[in-house]
Amino acid sequence: MTKKQLIRHSFIKSLPVLCSYLFLGMAYGMMMAEAGYQWYYSLFSCLFLYSGTCQFLLITFFSSGASLLTVALTVLLVNSRQSFYSLTFLKDFNAMGKRKLYMIHSMTDETYAVNTTLDYMPEDDKHSTMFGVALFSHFYWTFFSVLGSVIGQLLPFQLEGVDFCMTALFVIIFIDKWEQTDKHSPALIGLGVGVLCLLIFGQNSFMLPALLLSTALLLLITNTNFGKKDKDAEDENTENKTDDKKIEVVTSPEDIINDTDTGAKEEHKI
Amino acid sequence: MTATPMTPLQMVIAIVVSAVITFSLRALPFVIFHGNRKMPKWLERIEKSLPAMIMAILIIYCLKDIGDNMFGVGIPRLLAVLITGGSYKLWHNTFVSMAAGTLSYMGLLYLFSHVLTIA
Incomplete structure (x- = not known):
């Protein structure tokens, strides 16, 4: 493919990311503005942090003055x-020379999802497209976040809520x-421990x-037998409760990896 | 820990620290595995179950202060969570559910904290 074709191809491939980042970025920017933070904080975060979930969380951490330890651990x-996404691209990124560091920095849920769908292309074209998708996506995120911040700051009324x-x-x-799993103990632990700690620590x-x-x-x-027994019992429970739901039995490590790959691809169409 | 907002310098430090940690996480497999894809079993198991747990805690985090003003903020936020979750269960469309949840929250917030209190 020529350079022009590659740019065009990358752009088309990045369109789902555009839809997602248009909305999320604007929302992030407006939330920054609503919290009273200037647009250049959004710009700085988008360029160097480039992680939607963390950027959202940081806004509330800024306002509540969370400790650096809380920020870091979160x-x-x-x-x-x-880290698990990177495993998918070990070979690809290693073959990308100078672009490798940027590819690592710019890997998000969305670019991961798009870049795992390019295996039909010849190696060189695939790598250029991946790089193009990464650049376009980073641009969308930054552009719409800053745009959201500026609009939020200019609006004469508060965007309460x-x-x-x-x-x-x-x-x-x-x-x-x-929905991706039948083992709900991790989610329930999160909810239970979360509420408990909220009540205890404030x-x-x-x-x-x-x-x-x-x-x-x-x-x-x-990682204990106790846990396995516990989970088996729980599996039976879920089976009884939701007969109509598909139950997947993971048998080998390959299954786990495949399962994870498709799971991650599906989970973030945002 | 008190609820004093961060100073601009603290904010920049928080962003930089988050950025360094995030980049390190993204780069970690390149340092450890060197092209070898095999992960220890316990790590595979954690990988599958960690995200759901973290999301659960983050949702609690988002709802942590509803008790402060149950009528004006708490009820609108809980209703909006139901609207977000319900619409997502129905259509599985992230954009629709985020818009529905956020817009209904803004509406409900206005309704509960301005209109209904006056009446």
């Missing part, structure tokens, strides 16, 4: 999934995750203990 756990888009996003991802300091405690609990139940 980002670590929230974005840990992106626009911050709900963050909650909506989390609810949607949660439902996706819930609004301003419950995140850190909640994240630590639930991660510890999750490690414990997924």
Whole structure:
């Protein structure tokens, strides 16, 4: 393909990301403005952090003055999934020379989903398209976030309640995750420990203990026999309750990897 | 921990720290695996179950202050969560559900905190 064709192809491939980032970026920018933060904070975050969920969370962390430890641990756990995305692209990114670092930086849920669909192309074209999709996507996110910030700052009235888009996003991802599996103990641990810690530690300091405690609990139940028995029992329960739902039995590591790949592809059409 | 907002310098530090952690996470497999895709079993299991748990905690985080003003903020937010979740269950369209949830929240917030309190 010629350079022009590649740019065109990348642009077409990036269109789903455009739809997603148009809305999310504008929402993020407006939420920043609503919270009283200038557009250049949005610009800085979009260029260097480039992680939707974390950027949304940071707004509330800014306003509540969360400790740096809370910020760091939350980002670590929230974005840990992106390590798993990288596994898919080890070979591709390693073959991309100077573009490798940018590809790593610009890998998000959305670009991951798009870039896993390009295997039909010859290697070189595929890599150029991946790079193009990454550039277009980063541009959309930054552009619409800053645009949202500026519009939010210029509006003569308050966009009271626009911050709900963050909650909506989390609810949607949660439902996706819930539907992808029949083992709901992790989700229930999150809800249970979250509420418990909120009651014990209060609004301003419950995140850190909640994240630590639930991660510890999750490690414990997924890696002990006790946990296995527990989960088997739970599987039976879900089976009884939802006969019509498809039950997937994961048998081999390959299945797990395949399952994860398709799962991640489906989960973020946002 | 008190609820004083961050200073601009603290904000920049928070963004930089988040950026460094995020980049490190994205780059981690390139450092560890060197083209080898095999992961330890326990990591695979965690990978499958961590996101749902984190999302659950984040939802709690978003709803943490509804008790402060149950009528004016709490009820609208809980209703909007139901609208978001319900519409997503129906159509599985992220855009529709986010718009429906956010717009209905803005409407409900106005209704509950301005209109109904006056009446």
